[in-house]
Amino acid sequence: MSRANQVGGEKLTEFACKVYNCVISFEQEFQHFVNDQDNVTDDFESPLSNPKLSSWESYAHQMRKRSVVGSSVHTFYINIEVWYVALRMLVISWEEEVDLVQQWLSMNGSLSIEGYYSPRLAACVAARGSKITPSIKVSDVAESIQRFRNGSINLIVTTSVIEEGFDVPEANCVISYDHIKDAVELSQRFGRARAMDSSLHLLSERKDRPLVALKDVKKRQDSIITSFCPSRDDHSTSSRSIQSQQDRERAAYELLEDLDRCNHSPLAVLNTYSSKTKAVIREDIVKRDGSMFHCSLIYASRSCNITGSGSGNTKKEAKRNSAFVILDQLRNIKSPYN
Numbered sequence: 001m002s003r004a005n006q007v008g009g010e011k012l013t014e015f016a017c018k019v020y021n022c023v024i025s026f027e028q029e030f031q032h033f034v035n036d037q038d039n040v041t042d043d044f045e046s047p048l049s050n051p052k053l054s055s056w057e058s059y060a061h062q063m064r065k066r067s068v069v070g071s072s073v074h075t076f077y078i079n080i081e082v083w084y085v086a087l088r089m090l091v092i093s094w095e096e097e098v099d100l101v102q103q104w105l106s107m108n109g110s111l112s113i114e115g116y117y118s119p120r121l122a123a124c125v126a127a128r129g130s131k132i133t134p135s136i137k138v139s140d141v142a143e144s145i146q147r148f149r150n151g152s153i154n155l156i157v158t159t160s161v162i163e164e165g166f167d168v169p170e171a172n173c174v175i176s177y178d179h180i181k182d183a184v185e186l187s188q189r190f191g192r193a194r195a196m197d198s199s200l201h202l203l204s205e206r207k208d209r210p211l212v213a214l215k216d217v218k219k220r221q222d223s224i225i226t227s228f229c230p231s232r233d234d235h236s237t238s239s240r241s242i243q244s245q246q247d248r249e250r251a252a253y254e255l256l257e258d259l260d261r262c263n264h265s266p267l268a269v270l271n272t273y274s275s276k277t278k279a280v281i282r283e284d285i286v287k288r289d290g291s292m293f294h295c296s297l298i299y300a301s302r303s304c305n306i307t308g309s310g311s312g313n314t315k316k317e318a319k320r321n322s323a324f325v326i327l328d329q330l331r332n333i334k335s336p337y338n
Contacts, residue, residue: 056084163188183218245302252276266324293318
């Protein structure tokens with residue numbers, strides 16, 4: 001059984017029945033119009049028998065592109081595409097999203113409801129190459145967000161691409177259509193609503209990760225973060241870090257014992273040694289006395305800081321001599337490496 005038959009079945013809500021009957025009526029009226037007009041030809045066939053829901057609006061969009069702009073046929077396909085999207089919304093939501101469908105129809109001028117909220121203007125934000133429906137393409141992201149920030153539009157329809165880096169303090173409502181996989185995504189998605197009176201609405205959730213469970217996880221994570229005290233156990237943490245550093249330097253000490261290699265390639269040995277010990281090598285090279293270069297290298301780790309200086313006719317030679325000095329000092333350090 002097709003999805004259209006599902007919507008057009010007997011067990012329908014009153015609103016779903018009205019939307020479905022409107023779509024069928026529009027299709028039939030258009031068929032009568034085409035048959036009555038000698039100068040109008042169109043090979044329209046209802047796409048509702050296709051089980052792929054998005055194909056309904058895609059069909060109308062393609063037919064609209066083939067029609068003459070401004071003609072009655074062109075107008076029909078513009079309107080029927082909007083109604084196909086509305087019908088698809090009802091199918092995928094099991095006929096529950098009445099307000100959403102009403103808002104969609106109202107936004108596109110296909111429905112007028114007295115006193116019903118209608119956005120002034122909406123922008124669509126998605127990853128490059130994405131589209132919301134066949135007729136709604138991605139607008140310029142930066143421009144759309146700026147217009148939303150300054151209030152010239154009050155609604156943004158977006159994919160998850162906007163979860164990070166979007167900061168509008170006045171945003172007061174987030175409606176999420178997809179389920180949320182973890183507490184991090186919960187914070188990112190619902191963190192977009194920054195206003196004090198903000199509201200959050202989740203239309204789909206995983207059975208194994210309901211919103212209540214994710215909120216509980218987030219609450220516990222927030223509690224851990226707020227209760228963390230960096231000063232607590234600072235001494236023991238520092239001691240462990242220094243001990244670990246000393247162990248690494250003791251394990252790498254054999255590099256310093258290879259005197260031939262240290263004399264031939266001191267810079268290479270120092271780089272290898274610092275890599276094994278997770279230390280940092282900082283350098284400062286300045287030119288002096290015309291052609292002579294002076295270099296200062298600093299070996300910085302959790303256990304010690306050692307400075308070596310050297311000069312040479314080239315930068316490479318100056319760095320090499322500086323590295324040799326540092327290696328010599330490291331080798332001569334006694335406890336705790338002996």
